[in-house]
Amino acid sequence: MSLKYRINAPVSVGQFLHVLHQSGLSNRRPVNDLHAINGMLRNSNLVVTAWDQNELVGIARSMTDFHYACYLSDLAVSQDYQGQSVGFNLQVLTQQQLGEHCKLVLLSAPDANDYYPKLGYQPHDKCWVLPRTEVLSKRAYSSAMS
Template identity: 55%
Template sequence: MSIEYKVNVPINVVQFQKLLEASTLGERRPVDDLPCLQGMLDNSNLIVTAWQGAELIAIARSMTDFHYGCYLSDLAVDKKYQRKGIGKQLLASTQKQLGPKCKLILIAAPAAKDYYEKVGFSWNERCWVLNPLGDSGVVK
């Protein structure tokens, strides 16, 4: 199996949608909202992808300042290709793009906790989420 890893190559929204659906991440992403998915791609400044020929099989999608913090918002590997080290390679390729002091930060689904511990992440309980503004336009 020859996997090719690429940094910041364009992918289209349908490729992204299909990959999310083929991975476990599709359950927690707006796969039926193509404008939202397009916005996710357009506003990411670091995307590392894995390809099997012309097929997109995995993605690490991040937003970063490249020096202090990198928020890894998606790490998705097609179920057919999981447990082959592709996720680890995506993480390593992402880190290679970052400065030496830049931390990789993510919010993981509870089922992924063991995976992230295994690949070297440390758990941090200090995460806060502010949901979008309500219809009234004010923070609840």
Template identity: 50%
Template sequence: MTLEYRTDAPVTAAQYVDALDRSTLGERRPTDDLAVFERALAASNLLVTAWDGTLLVGFARALTDFELMCYLQDLGVDAGYQRRGIGLELQRLMRAQLGPHCKVRLSAAPAAADYYPGIGYRRHDRSWELLPGDPLG
């Protein structure tokens, strides 16, 4: 297996949704609505991908100012390619794009909660979320 890692590869919404489904992240995303992912990909300003030929097998998609904060929105690897260091390499390449003061934050998928402490992430207990439909105020 020879993988190619890219920071400049265009990714279609269909490719992304297919990769989400193969990584199991699709279980928690509205993958039946490609327009959502077209907009999400267009608004993301950092995308690192792993390719096996023309097949997208891994991705790290983030929103960042590149200097202070990077929110890792999605980190996924095709289930058939997991446990080969692909996710770690995607994060290394993502982090290489960031300035020296930039923090990385994420919300772990339930199945991945034990993965992140093992590679150096620290637990952050001061995050909050407002879900769609929740009243504000």
């Protein structure tokens, strides 16, 4: 097996969906909303991919300023390629694109919580997520400020 890794190579919505399904990540992504999937791909500014000939088998999709922080939003590897360092290589190549002070930030899938500390990631207890169903309001702001 000779995989090719690429930086910011074109990825179609179909290829992205395929690797999300093959990796098991599809149950945590809006795979039935093609507009959202397309937007996720098109608005990422750093995408590192792994290819077995013409088949996308791994993706690390990020948004970054390249100097301070890089949010690694998706790290997906097809099940047939898991355990072969593909995910590790995608992270290494992602990190290599970043400036010397730029940190990688990610939210782990529940079953991957034991994986990231082994690579050197440090847990952060001050991460907050605002679901889209929650609407910011002045009243909430006022109570937060008191």
